Amino acid sequence: MTRPLIISDCDGVLLEFIAPFIAYLDSQHGLTLTLDSFALTGNVRRADGTAIDAMEFPPLLDGFFTTHMTTQQPVPGAVAALATLARDCDIVVLTNIADHHAVTRTSELARLGMPFRVIGNNGPKGAPIRALLDEFQPSTAVFIDDLPPHHSSAKKHVPQVHRLHMVAEPPLRHLIPAAPDADARIDDWDDALTHIQTILGAAK
Numbered sequence: 001m002t003r004p005l006i007i008s009d010c011d012g013v014l015l016e017f018i019a020p021f022i023a024y025l026d027s028q029h030g031l032t033l034t035l036d037s038f039a040l041t042g043n044v045r046r047a048d049g050t051a052i053d054a055m056e057f058p059p060l061l062d063g064f065f066t067t068h069m070t071t072q073q074p075v076p077g078a079v080a081a082l083a084t085l086a087r088d089c090d091i092v093v094l095t096n097i098a099d100h101h102a103v104t105r106t107s108e109l110a111r112l113g114m115p116f117r118v119i120g121n122n123g124p125k126g127a128p129i130r131a132l133l134d135e136f137q138p139s140t141a142v143f144i145d146d147l148p149p150h151h152s153s154a155k156k157h158v159p160q161v162h163r164l165h166m167v168a169e170p171p172l173r174h175l176i177p178a179a180p181d182a183d184a185r186i187d188d189w190d191d192a193l194t195h196i197q198t199i200l201g202a203a204k
């Protein structure tokens with residue numbers, strides 16, 4: 001009997017991203033990030049109020065993960081919820097991050113109480129989710145992410161996977177509407193755990 005598989009995003013689902021990224025932009029680069037809309041690039045500004053160019057953003061993000069990943073703290077409830085799920089489920093973290101950052105992310109998540117396999121991905125997540133299903137052959141699978149396009153990709157490639165849309169960071173909740181291709185929208189880990197356990201129980 002195979003075990004259920006939980007596939008979770010990291011930034012904005014397991015670890016806080018926005019607050020530590022804003023602190024990094026300020027302390028290391030003298031930049032601000034004001035989230036009036038859910039667009040990181042156009043909302044990063046210099047002291048004079050001008051927005052940075054799109055091509056300036058990727059190095060900032062890479063710099064954050066290189067030197068400040070250790071400032072990212074778990075989202076409330078995530079560690080306890082995953083520890084509970086790990087008793088009966090396999091858990092994989094599928095995160096859009098470069099391979100070399102995925103190594104650090106693995107050790108950081110373990111240090112924070114989430115000792116799970118981490119896969120660094122680039123782009124839509126449907127295909128890597130399908131690869132994980134092929135590998136694990138789980139009895140049932142749940143995918144958790146804060147970005148709607150990943151739920152659309154998952155629906156397209158692996159429609160049988162239960163898709164849970166979670167925006168765990170309060171500053172982003174009102175900026176990201178419920179993903180149309182997700183099965184549920186739950187932003188809190190305590191409620192999400194109950195929901196996932198119901199899904200897993202129904203699949204037995």
Ligand SMILES: [Mg+2]
Pocket residue numbers: 009010011012013145146147
């Ligand atoms: Mg995310």
